[in-house]
Amino acid sequence: MAPTTEPVLQVSGLVKHYPLTRGILFRRQIGAVRAVDGVDFTLGRGETLGIVGESGCGKSTVAKLLCHLERPTAGSIRFRGEDITGLSGRALKAVRRNIQMVFQDPYTSLNPRMTVGDIVGEPYEIHPEAAPKGERRRRVRELLDVVGLNPEHINRYPHQFSGGQRQRIGIARALALRPEVVVADEPVSALDVSVQAQVINLMDRLQAEFALSYVFIAHDLSVVRHIADRVAVMYLGRIVETGSDAEIYEHATHPYTQALLSAVPVPDPEARARRARIILSGDVPSPTDIPSGCRFRTRCWKARERCALEVPPLAVPPAFRGTPGPAAHDSACHFAEELPAGDCAELGVHGNGPG
Amino acid sequence: MLLEVRELYVEFATRDGIARAVNGVSYGVDEGETLAVLGESGSGKSVTAQAVMGILDTPPGRITGGEILFRGRDLLRLKEEERRGIRGAGMAMIFQDALSALNPVVPVGDQLGEMFVVHRGMSRKDARARAVELMDRVRIPAAAQRVRDYPHQFSGGMRQRIMIAMAMALEPALIIADEPTTALDVTVQAQVMDLLAELRRAYRMGLILITHDLGVVADVADRIAVMYAGRIVESAPVHDIYKAPAHPYTRGLLDSVPRLDRKGRELYAIKGLPPNLTHIPPGCPFHPRCPMARDVCRTDVPPLYEVGADRGSACHFWRECLHGPDH
Numbered sequence: 001m002a003p004t005t006e007p008v009l010q011v012s013g014l015v016k017h018y019p020l021t022r023g024i025l026f027r028r029q030i031g032a033v034r035a036v037d038g039v040d041f042t043l044g045r046g047e048t049l050g051i052v053g054e055s056g057c058g059k060s061t062v063a064k065l066l067c068h069l070e071r072p073t074a075g076s077i078r079f080r081g082e083d084i085t086g087l088s089g090r091a092l093k094a095v096r097r098n099i100q101m102v103f104q105d106p107y108t109s110l111n112p113r114m115t116v117g118d119i120v121g122e123p124y125e126i127h128p129e130a131a132p133k134g135e136r137r138r139r140v141r142e143l144l145d146v147v148g149l150n151p152e153h154i155n156r157y158p159h160q161f162s163g164g165q166r167q168r169i170g171i172a173r174a175l176a177l178r179p180e181v182v183v184a185d186e187p188v189s190a191l192d193v194s195v196q197a198q199v200i201n202l203m204d205r206l207q208a209e210f211a212l213s214y215v216f217i218a219h220d221l222s223v224v225r226h227i228a229d230r231v232a233v234m235y236l237g238r239i240v241e242t243g244s245d246a247e248i249y250e251h252a253t254h255p256y257t258q259a260l261l262s263a264v265p266v267p268d269p270e271a272r273a274r275r276a277r278i279i280l281s282g283d284v285p286s287p288t289d290i291p292s293g294c295r296f297r298t299r300c301w302k303a304r305e306r307c308a309l310e311v312p313p314l315a316v317p318p319a320f321r322g323t324p325g326p327a328a329h330d331s332a333c334h335f336a337e338e339l340p341a342g343d344c345a346e347l348g349v350h351g352n353g354p355g
Numbered sequence: 356m357l358l359e360v361r362e363l364y365v366e367f368a369t370r371d372g373i374a375r376a377v378n379g380v381s382y383g384v385d386e387g388e389t390l391a392v393l394g395e396s397g398s399g400k401s402v403t404a405q406a407v408m409g410i411l412d413t414p415p416g417r418i419t420g421g422e423i424l425f426r427g428r429d430l431l432r433l434k435e436e437e438r439r440g441i442r443g444a445g446m447a448m449i450f451q452d453a454l455s456a457l458n459p460v461v462p463v464g465d466q467l468g469e470m471f472v473v474h475r476g477m478s479r480k481d482a483r484a485r486a487v488e489l490m491d492r493v494r495i496p497a498a499a500q501r502v503r504d505y506p507h508q509f510s511g512g513m514r515q516r517i518m519i520a521m522a523m524a525l526e527p528a529l530i531i532a533d534e535p536t537t538a539l540d541v542t543v544q545a546q547v548m549d550l551l552a553e554l555r556r557a558y559r560m561g562l563i564l565i566t567h568d569l570g571v572v573a574d575v576a577d578r579i580a581v582m583y584a585g586r587i588v589e590s591a592p593v594h595d596i597y598k599a600p601a602h603p604y605t606r607g608l609l610d611s612v613p614r615l616d617r618k619g620r621e622l623y624a625i626k627g628l629p630p631n632l633t634h635i636p637p638g639c640p641f642h643p644r645c646p647m648a649r650d651v652c653r654t655d656v657p658p659l660y661e662v663g664a665d666r667g668s669a670c671h672f673w674r675e676c677l678h679g680p681d682h
Contacts, residue, residue, distance in 0.1 A: 054540035055511075162628050192395040193567060197611035197624035204621065219540065226613035226622065263545035265570025267612055269593045272574060279549060280542045282496075283510045 006081060008181055008213045009043040009066070009099075014075035016061050020288065033287050035061040037237035038075070040314070043181065048207065048214040050228030050245075052221055052260070056284055058237040059217045063185040066215060067101045068092060079181075097127055100174040104186035106166030110158040116169055117154035120144065123176040130177050143172040146209075148202060164195035168202065175210065183215045188223060200227060221264050225249050233257045236295045237287060239314055243329030251326040253317060253336035256296045294334065302335050310334065356424070357561045358407065358446070358529055359383040363421035365402050365585075367632075368414060374632040376402045378585040379421070381659075384578075386528065387559040391566060391576035391593070393608075397629050399585035400565045404531045407563075408448050409438045425529070444474055447522035449551075451534035453514035457506040463517050464490075464502030470524040489520040493550060512543035516550065523554055529561045536571065548575060569612055573597060578665075581605050584630050584640035587659060591666040601668035601677045603645050639671070647672050 017032040036058040043049050051059045064070040066077060068084075076085045084095045100123075103109035110119055121140045124131050131139050141151035147168040158166055167187060174182055187203070188196040204227065207214060218224050224231060225245055232242040233256065241254040252258050259278040266275065280299045285291055294312050297303040317336035320328040327338050365377035377399040384390040394400040405411045407423055409430065423430040425445060430438060450456040458466055467489055468482030477485070483502060490498035493516040495509075506514055515535060522530055532551065536544040552575055555562050566572060572579055572593065579596050581589040581604065589602040600606040610623035627644040630636055636643055642652040651671055659667040662677065670676055 054542065164628065192629070193569070193608055194395060194611055194625040195628070197613075197622040198626075200613070201622055201624055221541070222613045259542055263541045265544075265548075265568065265574045267569040267573045267597065267609065269573040269576075269597050277545060279545050283512055283543070284540075 050224035053234035394582035
């Protein structure tokens with residue numbers, strides 16, 4: 001592979017299981033929460049990968065694994081070709097400089113007893129080589145300016161800022177070490193609509209300015225579509241479908257993606273009548289007890305016997321292999337197909353699903 | 356009119372002074388009608404609803420003016436006992452966070468049944484039978500077995516169904532749902548909104564849906580009231596408002612939503628922040644953030660101008676906003 005097209009991040013077979021134990025003296029493992037259960041993706045330079053999925057699908061665990069906040073049970077994460085999964089000590093610290101995180105909740109992710117200057121400058125305490133001591137204050141002011149905050153407010157405390165401003169502080173902190181990759185876990189979901197747009201625009205601008213690659217994790221499909229170049233849809237610890245934003249949003253072939261997209265309320269009352277919705281029955285199964293075969297089959301209206309026996313691989317489905325159309329992208333379904341245009345409301349499955 | 360709120364004022368005593376949360380709000384909802392009250396945090400949408408339900412924390416809250424007419428009777432003049440009779444049987448509320456709204460140490464069946472014991476004087480046994488019926492009606496699978504389960508044993512979507520069942524129990528004429536699906540995933544949100552719409556139709560209830568989600572509003576509402584800084588800034592039938600908003604705040608909100616069917620380069624963003632309720636700007640409270648603001652906006656509070664059939668906008672320049680091509 002030519003160095004120019006080499007991905008910044010390459011994730012393969014990523015697994016994170018949290019053991020469930022019983023007993024005090026003799027702790028036995030009685031099972032595991034399979035939070036992430038075999039995830040593969042790549043992130044290109046300057047690219048934004050959106051990861052969408054509902055609560056419990058493992059998207060936040062993926063974020064923690066990427067930032068080395070958790071150790072994977074199996075699988076590997078490569079940063080610019082180098083396997084960073086097993087790193088520790090100094091080598092790990094060096095890599096971490098390049099992968100920074102923005103958290104969801106700007107109310108709990110900033111230390112209330114530290115000033116904004118100390119929060120944004122803290123990365124320099126941990127990585128003193130990044131900026132000489134005399135420089136740091138100036139750099140922090142610059143960072144505040146870059147994210148649209150008043151540099152004069154460097155001595156204020158987090159509670160003196162609104163939610164949107166706090167999220168800007170979190171973003172400034174993530175940028176302090178000039179990372180190549182920023183992992184943002186639900187960065188705007190705690191914000192009001194009018195403030196969300198400001199933060200999304202800021203992240204867009206910073207990406208161009210600092211040549212950042214983003215892993216953007218969110219449950220809000222319209223936000224992800226706006227910001228992402230490629231999208232991965234997760235369900236119960238696995239990616240079930242992935243492709244360019246147009247491939248996923250306009251030509252989804254996995255039934256879960258189709259249901260998810262059809263459930264998003266569209267801010268247009270005229271669409272109310274013509275919108276075909278797929279209402280899934282039941283709830284997401286527990287990650288301690290994942291269904292055999294295809295993990296979506298318990299809520300899927302297409303499920304047949306094969307789905308319980310065979311795990312569908314994440315690949316271009318046979319039906320679309322060799323076809324040039326946008327439907328030919330990776331989809332982990334035995335019976336992948338595009339929805340017929342127009343009315344598909346009869347696919348809606350009401351009633352007594354499991355759970 | 357089933358419920359009519361007239362010129363309601365609510366304020367809170369805080370350490371930083373008096374927070375004026377609701378400043379002259381009027382709205383109404385008819386039987387079988389769905390009114391969406393749209394606003395961001397701090398807009399006063401939930402406080403108004405709490406005043407209607409009579410569950411406002413007083414102190415620090417205080418209703419300083421206005422009337423709340425339910426079937427023509429002013430609720431603010433009733434004794435607490437009389438209001439208790441209306442709560443549950445006349446109107447009921449669904450909260451955002453079912454886990455904290457339900458009692459964690461009482462089985463859900465008993466919590467549902469309590470409605471019948473208290474309001475209808477039923478025996479525990481009959482009340483439990485009614486609880487199972489209700490859980491069945493909101494499509495909780497295996498209701499008869501699950502009636503003894505505790506709230507934490509249910510998923511988020513199922514808990515929200517229990518909240519709905521509890522609100523529906525006495526078949527009230529009015530339901531107030533405060534962000535009923537905000538804490539839920541989209542696929543579950545769709546299930547719950549569907550259920551709510553179906554029950555509302557079946558019982559011809561009035562529904563006040565409090566939300567910040569423009570998508571949810573477009574899906575279910577008949578009318579919208581948009582709130583900002585404790586005032587209604589625009590009120591209109593749902594189709595009109597999405598087609599042509601008559602207030603720059605509504606317009607800004609609509610334009611700042613990223614839409615699946617419109618991937619633009621840059622999102623429109625309303626500049627600045629919502630106002631601090633202890634220091635609401637003089638004149639039009641939206642003027643510091645408004646792209647159309649002029650001198651008059653800084654001094655004169657705009658009344659709710661009548662801008663069309665059944666439509667109002669609290670903007671001095673609503674004509675421009677309604678017909679203007681751009682911001």
